[in-house]
Amino acid sequence: MDLIDMFRTLQSQGIDFLEAISGMSKDDLLACGITNSLAGRWRTLAETFYGPTRSRKQQQACIDAAREAGFSLDALHVIDKNARSLLDGDQWALRLELLALRGTVDEINRAAVAIVRSRNRLVEGADAMAHARRAVKGGKNTDAKGCRNLTIYGPERDIAALRAGWEKSARRLRAADPRLSYEQAMYDAAMSGGRAVETITPHVVVGIGDWAKLLRDDGDDCVFALTDGTTITGAELVAKLMDDHHVVGLYDPVAGPVNLYRSRRLASPKQSALLDAESILCEGPGCTTPATESQNHHIRAWNRGGFTNVRDMTKLCRRCNARNDDDPDAPPRNGRVEREHGRILHRRGDDPPTRNTHPIKNLSAQAIAARQ
């Protein structure tokens, strides 16, 4: 058995490893050559699965499930950490449920976060509890390069608003000095006291079902034939749904985004708003960059005759955009995004297509229109 085989075997026996170390002291673990924080993490895990509990049967069921799945220590860690985040309810039942997840450790983590978050949302006072956890941590240790690291932890809406404020200043700073990297500009914006800006625009997703068929794309508007034999423009169709603060996006589940209607007060570019709601996150598989911080990517590059039809575009963050193989005829390197039957896929050569499977994508206009 070579080293890689040994490593794979060890990785697939995380639960047995925990049993083996459950009697070891922290010093014994540190003597194995691991960091203090990793030793702490392993001891917490060993305590969960092999420590004393009043729920012996459930604990044993979790051990059996972990063994059957062949989970690594990292997978068990993300499952246990998320189960411990449950604000109210049976942690053991949840742990068993999460042990049924499959995929890479990152995929399991994201799915587990989504499941636990949806439970916690229902708990009375959850917002206040999240607010109570607000903290600024770290910033006390200087590294070899002379820098320090600071973590700001708080409710998602606060942090999103803070980032949005910094983004706004960072865009101005980069326009004035193009040599600034995005990260540098964000830092400068933060250091100059960039304020939080709450920017929430409700986006109503209307999927075009069997009741309407797109007749033509008439420049700035579309004309639909309704199943009662009449025709109606997109603007008339959404006028009833529209409120001063809403944008209403029409999405064809098969073709993709169709058009966006917005109140005059909103100045956000039409295509960006449609694409943001369609994707929610960058379309790069495994990527977590919000669509609003991503770039409008031309699926067919400009220099290859791509045109500014919204259906020829999608959202990719700077990193995924730079990695995208823009030339569909060149030998595949990192793969490229494509729109097929309205949905965005990632293709690399003849490999089966992949997509960004982040759970929040279930709330994207792409997914909603497909379900309607």
Ligand SMILES: [Zn+2]
């Ligand atoms: Zn990305």
